[in-house]
Every structure is written in C-alpha cells, then in structure tokens.
Amino acid sequence: MKPSIACVLALVLASAAHADSYEEHDYLLSCSGCHRIDGGGSNVVPSFEGLSELADTPGAREYWIRVPGAAQAPLSDQRLAALMNWLVKRFTAKAPEPLYTAAEVARLRAKPLRDPIAERRRLLAPH
Numbered sequence: 001m002k003p004s005i006a007c008v009l010a011l012v013l014a015s016a017a018h019a020d021s022y023e024e025h026d027y028l029l030s031c032s033g034c035h036r037i038d039g040g041g042s043n044v045v046p047s048f049e050g051l052s053e054l055a056d057t058p059g060a061r062e063y064w065i066r067v068p069g070a071a072q073a074p075l076s077d078q079r080l081a082a083l084m085n086w087l088v089k090r091f092t093a094k095a096p097e098p099l100y101t102a103a104e105v106a107r108l109r110a111k112p113l114r115d116p117i118a119e120r121r122r123l124l125a126p127h
C-alpha cells in the first residue's frame with residue numbers, strides 16, 4: 001500500500017519539528033519530498049550519495065545550485081547557501097571550499113538549468 005500524501009506530510013512535519021538546525025528543517029520541508037528524508041532519491045531523483053562522484057568535477061559547484069529543485073526552492077539566497085553548505089558536507093564529508101555565500105547563490109540560481117540531466121552527464125564525461 002502506498003503511504004498517503006497526508007501521512008508523508010505528517011511525517012515530514014513531525015521530523016521538521018525535531019530538526020536541530022535551520023538547514024535540516026529547510027531540507028525536510030523543501031527537498032525531502034522528492035529526495036527522501038535520507039537523500040536516497042528514487043528512480044527519477046538521483047541519490048545524494050552521488051554528490052561525491054560529482055564533487056571533484058569542474059562545474060559541480062555551479063550545477064548543484066542551478067538544478068531546478070535548488071535554484072527554485074522557496075528559500076532566501078542566504079538560507080539556500082547555508083542548506084547547500086550543509087548538504088554537500090553531509091554527503092561528501094567535505095564542505096564546499098570556499099563555502100557558498102548568498103551573493104554566489106543569487107548569481108547562480110538566476111540561471112536555472114533547462115536540461116540538468118544533460119549537464120550531469122557532461123560533468124561526468126571523461127575530459
């Protein structure tokens with residue numbers, strides 16, 4: 001049986017109430033519906049375990065902010081920057097260097113990717 005939307009929402013809200021940081025709270029409310037609470041994704045949403053694979057490719061830094069789910073999230077530039085610093089550290093064990101700032105996020109999210117799948121493939125293609 002599929003869990004009902006109300007059930008999933010209740011779970012997300014209950015988890016958000018226990019989140020111990022803004023970043024975790026923002027993740028639960030804005031991202032986990034598609035990416036899942038543990039970041040594992042689904043057959044159409046890549047697992048965040050794959051962030052490590054992308055981390056050292058030139059362009060990953062820009063790609064991570066320009067994917068539509070991040071770029072168009074209902075979060076301020078400051079909150080999105082903090083969320084992405086937290087997310088990258090959580091899944092690659094290394095925070096972005098330098099950390100994202102609100103100004104960089106504002107510049108990048110103004111140009112959301114039209115074809116993120118193609119961009120991801122391009123990043124992983126041998127150079």
Ligand code: HEC
Nearest residue numbers: 030031034044045046050051064067068069070073116120
């Ligand atoms: C409506 C569903 C949805 C929501 C909500 C969503 N995403 Fe995504 N995300 C996707 C999909 C689908 C992809 C694969 C690329 C694409 O088609 O956009 C993706 C890809 C990504 C990637 C690239 C991962 C990779 O390995 O290529 C990042 C980073 C990301 N999302 C961050 C976020 C963040 C941060 C949030 C919350 C602020 C968020 N997303 C919210 C659906 C979503």
